[in-house]
Amino acid sequence: MSMLEVKDIYKSYGDVQILKGVSFIMEKEETKVIIGPSGTGKSTLLRCINQLSPPDKGQIWLDGEEITNRKTNINKIREKIGFVFQDFNLFNHLTALRNVSIGLEKVKKIEKDAARKRAMQELTRVGLEAQVSQYPAQLSGGQKQRVGIARALAMDPDVILFDEPTSALDPELIGDVLDVMKSLCGKVAMLIVTHEMGFARNVANEIIFMEGGVIVEQGSPKEMFTNAKMKRTQEFLGRIGALYGEEETGG
Amino acid sequence: MATDFGQFFLHSLPNLMSGLGYTLFLTFISITAGFFLGIVLALGRVYGNKIVNGFCVGYIELIRGTPLLVQLFIIYFGLPSIGIIFSPIQAALLGLSLNSGAYQAEYLRGSIQSVESGQMNAARSLGMNKFQSIQYVILPQALRIAIPAWSNEFIYLLQYSSIAYIIGVAELTAEGKFIAAHTFRYLEVFAIIAIIYLVLTIVSTEIIDRIAKHLSIPGIGAAKRVSLRDI
Numbered sequence: 001m002s003m004l005e006v007k008d009i010y011k012s013y014g015d016v017q018i019l020k021g022v023s024f025i026m027e028k029e030e031t032k033v034i035i036g037p038s039g040t041g042k043s044t045l046l047r048c049i050n051q052l053s054p055p056d057k058g059q060i061w062l063d064g065e066e067i068t069n070r071k072t073n074i075n076k077i078r079e080k081i082g083f084v085f086q087d088f089n090l091f092n093h094l095t096a097l098r099n100v101s102i103g104l105e106k107v108k109k110i111e112k113d114a115a116r117k118r119a120m121q122e123l124t125r126v127g128l129e130a131q132v133s134q135y136p137a138q139l140s141g142g143q144k145q146r147v148g149i150a151r152a153l154a155m156d157p158d159v160i161l162f163d164e165p166t167s168a169l170d171p172e173l174i175g176d177v178l179d180v181m182k183s184l185c186g187k188v189a190m191l192i193v194t195h196e197m198g199f200a201r202n203v204a205n206e207i208i209f210m211e212g213g214v215i216v217e218q219g220s221p222k223e224m225f226t227n228a229k230m231k232r233t234q235e236f237l238g239r240i241g242a243l244y245g246e247e248e249t250g251g
Numbered sequence: 252m253a254t255d256f257g258q259f260f261l262h263s264l265p266n267l268m269s270g271l272g273y274t275l276f277l278t279f280i281s282i283t284a285g286f287f288l289g290i291v292l293a294l295g296r297v298y299g300n301k302i303v304n305g306f307c308v309g310y311i312e313l314i315r316g317t318p319l320l321v322q323l324f325i326i327y328f329g330l331p332s333i334g335i336i337f338s339p340i341q342a343a344l345l346g347l348s349l350n351s352g353a354y355q356a357e358y359l360r361g362s363i364q365s366v367e368s369g370q371m372n373a374a375r376s377l378g379m380n381k382f383q384s385i386q387y388v389i390l391p392q393a394l395r396i397a398i399p400a401w402s403n404e405f406i407y408l409l410q411y412s413s414i415a416y417i418i419g420v421a422e423l424t425a426e427g428k429f430i431a432a433h434t435f436r437y438l439e440v441f442a443i444i445a446i447i448y449l450v451l452t453i454v455s456t457e458i459i460d461r462i463a464k465h466l467s468i469p470g471i472g473a474a475k476r477v478s479l480r481d482i
């Protein structure tokens with residue numbers, strides 16, 4: 001059984017059906033990138049996976065446990081699913097260190113000193129050992145997002161979901177964040193929604209192209225970029241390549 | 252004249268101090284009790300289900316829609332007819348706390364709702380349950396935001412506590428009335444009392460402002476009280 005299995009997920013907001021039967025699987029330590037036009041339901045899919053917006057229909061298994069089952073303790077499951085947000089969502093009233101340690105202290109019930117030591121390690125890992133006592137409002141966007149990644153990492157998750165982690169950043173800050181993400185490849189499973197095609201091409205084990213609430217096509221970066229079967233995939237990659245300059249970022 | 256006033260003031264001092272003591276006692280207890288009641292009501296309004304929310308709205312509207320004096324009369328004069336009897340000070344504490352709770356609930360609700368929804372999402376994504384998310388992430392931010400409104404509520408309560416005199420609590424205004432009735436020096440007595448309230452207001456505002464500064468989040472700054480000077 002795969003680490004993460006997403007099976008036939010449907011989700012509507014009001015009368016509007018956003019996800020129309022999405023299925024895929026992820027293995028341990030795999031890096032998967034989801035691409036697709038705006039409004040397609042990429043964020044909705046991530047939010048379905050960690051149950052911030054529970055799906056209307058379909059099942060999701062993590063480590064063989066059905067997390068869409070109402071009887072599952074969702075808080076326990078969320079410890080194993082990291083989430084990195086487009087607009088960071090760092091806890092404004094806490095230092096970088098406490099942002100990372102609070103989950104360990106309050107959720108994992110790790111003793112304070114040990115939790116902070118671990119938080120320190122994670123912040124060092126993302127290159128922020130000098131910023132540990134700074135508050136979010138005192139950090140640059142790139143630094144904030146790296147704290148966000150450290151916060152997710154500290155929980156030792158099975159998989160981290162990234163929702164456009166670099167979309168809110170100034171271009172010159174994107175590289176630092178992508179470098180950190182690249183350094184995690186093969187160490188923890190990552191499911192990444194992004195428009196950074198260079199990154200997707202170089203780092204992903206597999207790329208999923210979503211449109212209109214369904215997966216249109218998925219495959220290795222090589223297949224997708226040079227040999228996409230569906231016309232829609234080719235069109236989208238062509239358009240977005242022109243828009244974002246596929247070779248320059250994260251390459 | 253000046254020495255006469257000085258003597259009169261000294262003579263009145265014990266009564267005034269005793270009244271001041273009651274006023275401060277009423278204010279501190281009611282603001283604190285009202286604060287906890289306000290938090291419960293505000294959380295009920297923001298996070299409660301329909302029934303809880305409806306109950307909280309009903310309570311808040313009932314309190315805000317009726318005069319404080321009427322509420323005090325119901326507690327002090329009305330409840331005894333169904334066998335519930337309070338001393339004047341108990342009735343005043345209860346009335347002021349229940350009243351302040353409703354107002355504080357509305358300030359707190361506003362500040363809870365002004366914490367971005369992403370904060371809750373991030374807390375839940377870490378595996379915190381709803382209660383932990385509120386305790387460790389939402390309230391610490393919401394309470395800081397609420398400080399300026401809360402400062403105003405403190406001042407109102409300090410002054411509205413004088414209404415307790417009507418049900419026989421010997422607070423500051425009541426003592427003033429007592430002294431004036433015996434000396435007929437109404438102007439001087441109530442001028443002194445007005446000055447005492449003014450000084451209390453200025454001092455407590457300053458203290459709360461300092462607390463707000465002390466608690467402010469680095470990089471964001473303290474939430475500011477809107478004073479008439481800023482308008």
Ligand SMILES: Nc1ncnc2c1ncn2[C@@H]1O[C@H](COP(=O)(O)OP(=O)(O)OP(=O)(O)O)[C@@H](O)[C@H]1O
Pocket residue numbers: 013018036037038039040041042043044045
């Ligand atoms: N909470 C919500 N309530 C109602 N509609 C929503 C909600 N969240 C998302 N939607 C709608 O669902 C659709 C899909 O949104 P989603 O955010 O999943 O798209 P996306 O693929 O992530 O797009 P983008 O690239 O712009 O982030 C959009 O039309 C959006 O307006």
Ligand SMILES: [Mg+2]
Pocket residue numbers: 042043044163164
């Ligand atoms: Mg999105």
